[in-house]
Amino acid sequence: MDNRPLIFLDVDGPLIPFKARPVSRERFVDSAVVQPLNGTGNPLLNRLDPDDGRRLLALGCQLVWATTWMAEANEVISPRLGLPDLPVVEWPDGDEDPERGLHWKTVCLTQWAAGRPLVWLDDETTDADRRWVAAHHPGRALLHRVEPYVGLTEADFSAVRRWLGQGHGAA
Template sequence: MIPGATDRPLIFLDVDGPLIPLSSRPPGHRTFRDEELSGYGNPLLHRLDPDDGQRLLALNCELVWATTWMADANEVISPLLGLPELAVVEWPDTDEDPPHGLHWKTEPITEWAAGRPFIWLDDELTEADRQWVASHHGCRALLHRVDPHTGLTKADYSLIRRWLAE
C-alpha cells in the first residue's frame, strides 16, 4: 500500500475509451468548448465529459490513473475534469507478454491494489482478466469494461454505485 493510502476502494481509470470515447458524444451532450481546450493540442479532448470529474469524486473512492497517459493525465485530464492530482500506476518496462488472453495492465494493477478492494474502468477488459484477478487478488474487485464508443455512461456509474453499496 502506498504511503497515505486509506481503506477506501480504489478506482483505476483508463483515459482513452472510458473518459475520451472513440466516437463523438451525441448531440445535446455536454462537452468542452474549443476555447476551453486551447493550448492542449489534443483534438480528442473535446470528447471528455466535463461532469465526469464530479461524478467520479462523488463515488468517494481513491482515484488512480491506470492509463498510458501516465503523469500526463494529471497535467491535462485532471485539471479539465476538476480532479486533484491522482496517483499513477507506473507500468513495468518489460518485453514479456502476459499469459495468454490477459491484458498487460492486469498484473500491475492487481499488485498496486495490494489487497484493497478496487474497481478498474477500462475498454479492453476481458473475462480472462476477471478470472485472473479473482484467483490472484484476495479482496473484492470489479473489472468493468466501458464501451469505448460511448465512454462512461449513467448506466456505468449506476453499476459502480451498486457494487460499492454491496
C-alpha cells in the same frame, strides 16, 4: 493509510470515447475545457465530459490513473475534469508478455492494489482478466468494461455504485 476502494481509470475509451459524445458541442466550445493546457491541443480532448470528474469524485473512492497517458493525465485530463492530481500507476518496463488472454495491465494493477477493493474502468478488460483477478486478488474487485465508442455513461456509474453498495463499509 487510505483504505477506500481504488478506482483505476483508463483514459482512451472510457473518458475520451472513440466517437464524439452525443452532446451539443456548445457545451464545450465556450468553456476552458477545450482550451489547450501546457501546449496540448489534442482535438480529441473535446470528447471529455467535464461532469465525469464530479461523478467520479462522488463515488468516494481513491482515484488512480491506470493509463498510458501516465503523469500526463494529471497535466491534461485532471484539470479538464475538475480532478486533483491523482496517483499514477507506473507500468513495468519489462518486455514479458502477459499470460495468455490477459490484458497487459491486469497483473500490475492487482499488485498495485495490494489486496484493497478495486474497480477498474477500462474498455479492454475481458472475462480472462476477471477470472485471473478473482483467483489472485484477495480483495473485492469489479473489472468494468466501458464501451469505448460511447465512454462512461450513467449506466457505468450506476454499476460501480451498486458494486460499492454491496461491500462492507461501502463508500
